[in-house]
Amino acid sequence: MSSLPQIEFTPEVLARIAPDVFLQRHLDLGYRPNLRKFDEFAPLAVTTGDLTDLAHRVVGSSSVKSGSTTVITTISVSLCEVDGTETGEFAPVYPVVEVLRGRSGAPTDEEMVLSQALYEHLYHAHVVSRSSLLVEHLGLAVNDAADPEKPPQIYYPDLNPDEYQLLSQHPKRYTYVLHAYVKVFSKQTTTSSVYDLCYLSILRALQSTKLPRVYVSEAASVTRVVRHRMTTKRGVVSSAAGVLNLDTNQELLVPLPVQDGGVSANFGVVIHKEEPVLLCDLCGEAEEASVTSRISVTSNPEGRLKRVSIIAGDCAIPLPKLKQAIELATTRAKVVSQL
Known part of the structure; x- marks a missing residue:
């Protein structure tokens, strides 16, 4: 075999x-x-x-x-x-x-x-x-009315307590x-x-x-079209809302x-x-x-x-x-x- x-x-x-x-x-x-x-x-x-x-x-x-x-x-x-x-x-x-x-x-x-x-x-x-992870201090971005093309200036009251005073807190956390x-x-x-x-x-x-850091940009006016409940007519209203942004400044990182x-x-x-x-x-x-x-x-x-x-x-x-x-x-x- x-x-x-x-x-x-x-x-x-x-x-x-x-x-x-x-x-x-x-x-x-x-x-x-x-x-x-x-x-x-x-x-x-x-x-x-x-x-x-x-x-x-x-x-x-x-x-x-x-x-x-x-x-x-x-x-x-x-x-x-x-x-x-x-x-x-x-x-x-x-x-x-x-x-x-x-x-x-x-x-x-x-x-x-x-x-x-x-x-x-x-x-x-x-x-x-x-x-x-809580966002403790929100900044505020303010645009220059005299020069709209200029980048907004971001203010953090906690970083400059001698120059700025926080009058009110943001309503949300x-x-x-x-x-x-x-x-x-x-x-x-x-x-x-x-x-x-x-x-x-x-x-x-x-x-x-x-x-x-996190800052809030200036409230921008947004136009919205709404309809009246009784007459069903359409109208135009404006609302303002701030926008949250992340600050890319490397010196402010935590x-x-x-x-x-x-x-x-x-x-x-x-x-x-x-x-x-x-x-x-x-x-x-x-x-x-x-x-x-x-x-x-x-x-x-x-x-x-x-x-x-x-x-x-x-x-x-x-x-x-x-x-x-x-x-x-x-x-x-x-x-x-x-x-």
């Missing part, structure tokens, strides 16, 4: 058709498919503030690069009237995650899950206080609303690693955020106070030779498909835990491995805080 010919697969193909076999072969050699050690994290590079543009309401930005994955976050600001229904001491940040992998269309499930998870994590981590737009450029990575990078990128972008949100790190537990093995910072198709028992820890450099998530998949997570993951997450936070 003739023997069947042997079939050979490239590492990329084997990782896709038999990820568990591909991972176990590397674990036998003491390394992972990405050639990192079991307790080794991927290197990080962080930059902040390079994409700030007040003309487009971008008040903070950051870029985080880890291997072949790059995450770019921009923080934009909008204004909202305070109606008294807000509760809680801390304010939310509204993230929108977009994973760019050569496709277009509606948001994927991965993007929506990441956005919702980041929203909840940032809110419960108490990163931004609600009081720090306003607050800033922060939006985080996150773009992920990656060919292959795990959902857990993308989450950690997005969380770090948003925090660094918030730390670089500087809020602009840094946003941001609390310590910690550093997020992910781990996976896999059985190798009948013993559980802890893998740090999962990456690649083989680890994404083979490792189903996972731990996510958010800690600060002092070892204070912000968040712990445990998913027990095909193998149980022993208590010593959980303790090891927390210790590694604290060490990771110390390293990342120095970047």
Whole structure:
């Protein structure tokens, strides 16, 4: 009987058709498919503030690069009237995650899950206080009647108390609303690693955020056509309304106070030779498909835990491995805080 010919697969193909076999072969050699050690994290590079543009309401930005994955976050600001229904001491940040992998269309499930998870994590981590987003002092833009072409002069009574006296307050109060737009450029990575990078990128972008001053332009007369209720005749009336504007003066920017949100790190537990093995910072198709028992820890450099998530998949997570993951997450936070 003739023997069947042997079939050979490239590492990329084997990782896709038999990820568990591909991972176990590397674990036998003491390394992972990405050639990192079991307790080794991927290197990080962080930059902040390079994409700030007040003309487009971008008040903070950051870029985080880890291997072949790059995450770019921009923080934009909008204004909202305070109606008294807000509760809680801390304010939310509204993230929108977009994973760019050569496709277009509606948001994927991965993007929506990441956005919702980041929203909840940032809110419960108490990163931004609600009081720090209140617009305390509104300015007033006054046009020169003698020279209509001249740019308006903006007055802030709190900046020059000796020259100007505030006779009345604006009848409404306003607050800033922060939006985080996150773009992920990656060919292959795990959902857990993308989450950690997005969380770090948003925090660094918030730390670089500087809020602009807000002023009210002079009330402009607007002509409106209305209809009389009784005679149904149409008439013309004029109404005046001030317009809120963001001051683009760089010298008047106010840094946003941001609390310590910690550093997020992910781990996976896999059985190798009948013993559980802890893998740090999962990456690649083989680890994404083979490792189903996972731990996510958010800690600060002092070892204070912000968040712990445990998913027990095909193998149980022993208590010593959980303790090891927390210790590694604290060490990771110390390293990342120095970047």
